[in-house]
Amino acid sequence: MTESSSAPGVRVRDLTVVYKTPAGELPALAGVSLTLAPGTITGLVGESGSGKSTLAFSLLNAVQPPGRRSAGSVEIDGIGDVSQLAGDDLRRVRGRQVGYVFQAAQNSLNPLKTIGKQLLDLGRSHEVADLPALVRDARALLGRMGLDGGRVLDSYQHELSGGMRQRVGIMLALVLNAHLVVLDEPTTALDMITQATILRIVQEVHRERGLTTLIVTHDMGVAAEVTDSIAVMYGGRVVEHGPTTAVLGSPRHPYTQGLIRAIPRLSGDIAEARALPGRPPTLGTMPAQGCVFRERCPERREICDSVDPAPVAVGDRRVACHAVEPAPASARVRKECA
Amino acid sequence: MIIATGITKSYRQRGNLLGGRDVRALRGVDFAIGKGGAVTFIGESGCGKTTLGRIAAGLETYDSGEIVIDGVRMSSLRHRQRQAHFRRIQLIHQDPYSALNPTRTIQQTLDAPLALRARQTGRSKAWADNRAAELLTLVGIDPGYVLPRYPHQLSGGMRQRVVIARALTVDPEVLVADESVSMIDVSLRLGILALLKDLRERLGVSVLFITHDIATARYLGDDGELYVIYRGQVVERGATETVISAPVHPYTQSLLSAIPVLRGVERPGPERVEPTEALDESHADTGCLFARRCPFRTERCESELPLLGRDGDTTQEHACFHPRRRSVIPVEVTA
Known part of the structure; x- marks a missing residue:
């Protein structure tokens, strides 16, 4: 098995990314650890300012100044620590090994060039020798997703x-045969039926090509539909990470619980839907110590004001909350406490 | 009280050498909002719901039809008087950032x-x-x-x-809220909806809610009315709860089936209709507008246009030759 043909695993360890502001360097990510198991779809769910995009960009080592990685590592199977790469090595990894699908609503495509021309640019910048083969692959991929490949390649984005x-976007991320794919808000600004279609395609392509996929979204419903596991982010931390059905069915972190309760649903008593009080912290309003969620938390206790809870294993997941009882001391938990 | 009847609107689309063509954004839409009422328009992008909202707020002209506000026919007024009437209907923009x-x-x-x-x-x-x-x-x-x-x-x-x-x-007496919560963080979204609901109850302001997220329509009030719009035609209309729990038009059923299922909490509805994606079908206009995407179409659907109406055993109005109640929405899993 060659490196490039199997789904890679990803291990983010103690990653801290700070942004330079007039008030000093503030952490957008504060010691985040997250593991993506090979071949799975993980949903990274969070509100604006939670650090989910910063974390996603870190997989490409693409955090832009004034942002800066100040600690931690991002290990990807077959690549190594991405955060140590630079220059041409880094450029080759992007696209070839890690594909990134930008938000459709944003202007991620060049309005002055046809899709086909942009595809050729991509091929040339990655020293693809056989460009006709690249075009064939692109056409096949677009065909797989239900589009007329030839027509799309001849089109401008506004068409x-x-x-x-x-x-x-998905085609451009996959055409160089990347096996780790990051989708940033893949369905924002799409209507319901198009969203359902895109999510189905993401799932099918994931399975057929043997990918490791990370979906960044603010919409719990999107994550619920397609992912194997969900990581919930709040204030630059992963506060809960576990299997999708478990996280949705019995959320442990008070934030996850609140977030799920805040989703208006089609069945059941609509009056049970409740907004979370308060608002999410921004870089400037993030408390310097203690739990970042305590201001909005119904389970707040004294320790929350002074100690930032570390993520601990609780049954099938990891939760960072003082109010959650850790699992019966397993070897893993004991090691972390030591 | 606003009553609109037979509103139509076409846009001229610029074409190639052979000239442009007309895109029919609205094809004779009727709607009514009473004092303190809640009316929701849902549909895919491009279905005409935003145009309808802008017309209701007096920000867009219409080709034919009539809007009557508190008994005054808008077509009988001069521009300035009309403006004064439409001032009582205020649009809340989609994007609070701009x-x-x-x-x-x-x-x-x-x-x-x-x-x-x-x-x-x-x-x-x-x-x-x-x-x-x-x-x-x-x-x-x-x-x-x-x-x-x-x-x-x-x-x-x-x-x-x-x-x-x-x-x-x-x-204002009416607030037109066009996708007013789609750009707000999830945890705060419900707060804005609760505010609109509260304004309805406390001030008696009516809300015309335009969205593609059907679940939020429920939150505005169980006495609300839901209009499902497809390519400029209202294809189903009724009490919000009824249309959601027992839709009869296949398009409504597709829309409701497309809503993500919260696995672990819900399972897919028993009669879920696999949604088919929008086609470029601005040309074909014979027969039912939805026929080409409809899994239940028959010959009749391809030649004849069904009109909005009511038949014996449905409480809501629909525009379909073969209405059938289907239970498509996710069902809560009881542990």
């Missing part, structure tokens, strides 16, 4: 609908 | 319409100042904090509340 553009 | 002037403080933003209002009603400047604080309190934000600030200093949720407060300055 394509949101759903089509999203599929072009 | 709806506020970035060079003005919130105080300045609210002052202009309040000064106008004070002049109209013969009140003093002090009243206007008071009213600004009163309105901000009403929408749940602290006037002392917000008034001297610029929009960029506020969070998205606060900005949306300011936009709502600004709409309330002219004492």
